[in-house]
Amino acid sequence: GAGVSQSPRYKVAKRGQDVALRCDPISGHVSLFWYQQALGQGPEFLTYFQNEAQLDKSGLPSDRFFAERPEGSVSTLKIQRTQQEDSAVYLCASRYRGGYTFGSGTRLTVV
Amino acid sequence: KQEVTQIPAALSVPEGENLVLNCSFTDSAIYNLQWFRQDPGKGLTSLLLIQSSQREQTSGRLNASLDKSSGRSTLYIAASQPGDSATYLCAVSGSGGGADGLTFGKGTHLIIQP
Numbered sequence: 001g002a003g004v005s006q007s008p009r010y011k012v013a014k015r016g017q018d019v020a021l022r023c024d025p026i027s028g029h030v031s032l033f034w035y036q037q038a039l040g041q042g043p044e045f046l047t048y049f050q051n052e053a054q055l056d057k058s059g060l061p062s063d064r065f066f067a068e069r070p071e072g073s074v075s076t077l078k079i080q081r082t083q084q085e086d087s088a089v090y091l092c093a094s095r096y097r098g099g100y101t102f103g104s105g106t107r108l109t110v111v
Numbered sequence: 112k113q114e115v116t117q118i119p120a121a122l123s124v125p126e127g128e129n130l131v132l133n134c135s136f137t138d139s140a141i142y143n144l145q146w147f148r149q150d151p152g153k154g155l156t157s158l159l160l161i162q163s164s165q166r167e168q169t170s171g172r173l174n175a176s177l178d179k180s181s182g183r184s185t186l187y188i189a190a191s192q193p194g195d196s197a198t199y200l201c202a203v204s205g206s207g208g209g210a211d212g213l214t215f216g217k218g219t220h221l222i223i224q225p
Contacts, residue, residue: 004154006154033212035212035213041217042115042200042202042216042217042218043200043202043213043215044215045212045213048212056212059212091154091155093155093213098142098143098160098162098204099145099157099160100145100155100157100202100213101157102147102154102156102157103154104153104154105153105154
């Protein structure tokens, strides 16, 4: 596609609920990143894929966070047993020749 | 650990002024530096990408410079317009390319008064 597509655009979850956030990167971009952006802060790195391989997950804040990209294209970020501190905007980006293209993000609110 | 600082945190100026946003980073071993714009409730839009071997990049009224040795970058906006109002984020990518993700500053919130 022409850009990075993320869905849903907004998600409200009750505390303890599991959520799944989807990212559809630019076709042909092998590198895919997930970032978490808290209110008033810059995005923070969560995890990185090269094709289907998850090469770096050092930024995932806890074992409740899990990401996958089974066929090297669409990626899903899953958060289990959501907590209020998980409320943030989750951004997906694909990279080509050093330049990053970001999606519009999913705003997650945990109530 | 790489840290990125942006000054000022917020800036409000009248339309038409030229302005400079500052970015500094603690580890000079970077692969590249990128400036982004973020509108409220939206994702990030890439403005300028400067490779570590470059000194500056220009796009329209925007000019970004990079001094890797001193760990600094500036974004210059000429003849500011109300449509330039947004948060501007600076981000650096680690040396050697590969898996390194971006490290972001907290951004400069810019308001251009009509």
